[in-house]
Amino acid sequence: MRAQVWIGHSMGPMYEESIRGEFTHQTDAFASAAVMSAAETLGALVELVPVEPEARWLEVACGPAAVSRALAARVGSIHGVDLTPAMVEKAAAAAEREGIANAEFSVGDATALDFEDAGFDGAVTRFSLHHIPAPQRVLAEMARVVRPGGWVIVGDHVTDADGDAAAWHEQIERLRDPSHWACLTPDRLQAMAEAAGLRLDLERLIPFDLDFDEWLQRGSGGPGAAELINRLLAEAPDTADCFRVVAAGEGRRLALHNCLTRWRV
Template sequence: MVHYSISSTELDNFPGSGLNTLMSKKHREIVQKQFTKTAEAFTEFAVRDTPEVLKEKVDFAKPQSADVALDIACGPGAFALAIAANVHASWGVDLTEEMLRRARGLQAERQILNAGFVRGEAEQLPFRDGSIDLVSCQCSFHHLPKPALVLAEMVRVAKPEGRMLIIDPLAPESDAKFELYNRIEVLRDPSHALTVRLTEFLRMFDEAGVDILRQSLRRRQRSFNNWMLRAGHARGTKRYLEARKLMEGSVAGDKAGFSPQLQGDDIQIVHNEGMFLLTRRALMA
């Protein structure tokens, strides 16, 4: 029997008084269907972040031992569980029950006592105003049709001196590449809303009244085959072949901004990932 040491003082509406919703029913269903189908791949055989990359992300957030952390759209809990050793308490929230089930399973396996996972929407977080020291969202912003609304929610639940961490791929600045980039992403995963550009993130931060404490741009190399597998498409399936055709067609001139390179029966692709540690803008006296 595992005895958890997390308390629920930060939680609002707990235990689950029904899912509040600011999402469209259609998009919510697409997300849940996609991530219920891919939860096993995500957790077991097509994992994205190596332990080294996860450590880099945790270190980037500069976690403090007294921090209460919250990772939104946490999936199977990779980030929330990785950061738990560095903070007082680590929460994860996600829409998809199957992802949460996997997160809790990994938590029990690793005997991590100061983490907790709850169901909720990023657009209307089941957490109290000003209750969290570090609110993160990694590799999920591109699934959110209303990213500015989610950023506002992150700011709402953060303490006045709290930090927000966003890690997400950045779309190409060129219009033609931007369009093809997002077309390939949606073909691969229908729950993909939009990957935005660096310039759009900077505009969103400005409008949300947050300043950047730290930022870093990383080139994350990935195997196309593994990336497709993580979205539920094995080699030779219809979606795989359609996405592969577009990706191969983009090689000459890097038309979609994935920097693709054919390698045996695979393609090496790159996601340009932005990491931003944010805080509320200090108001001038």
């Protein structure tokens, strides 16, 4: 089944301003955060992309393009697209610095991709769906722009199926980054992808952790909301599993679950 094509809609200026404001604020800190190049978040995703020297790939919501730059050696070409111009500039500068000649980048909206149907062999997105009010549109667009038989790969951190745990998790995420929309559960992600006409090829749930205080400070809301977030952390529901903060030496680690899925179009 092919995905339905929607043309000419917009997520609206308030959403776009919120995302662009947040990720312009975060551009440098995000690009240098250790978690973005960890084996659990980057290596595990990249190895799902087949090594095919002629293949044309798309990275959706590429940010500073850690994924595109890591993929460039496995594929023929990679095009990264992101809503935040500062991120696109960062991505292009990093690729140029690294001498990557088969990557290009442009500003665009993941929910209305400016590409023809079936023009890519594969499309990938990482840590984007939880920022986007209509994640099913992103999956449908990725399915649309990939040829039949090609690949769609999605990586994102997920939330708990338990309602109390998921609501508590979202409160902390939104206080720390007001552009955060909602984390999905693995089941919800799967249902949306299937509705977009994708066929599941592989799913992996990979625990990973990161420096909680660096994460808190990086979000535009984090420093101001730190006191409330610390109170919320002390009231964690017993059922919370997908978002946990644990003491580690002098600091704190945030333990999350990375859901990696690979789909056939």
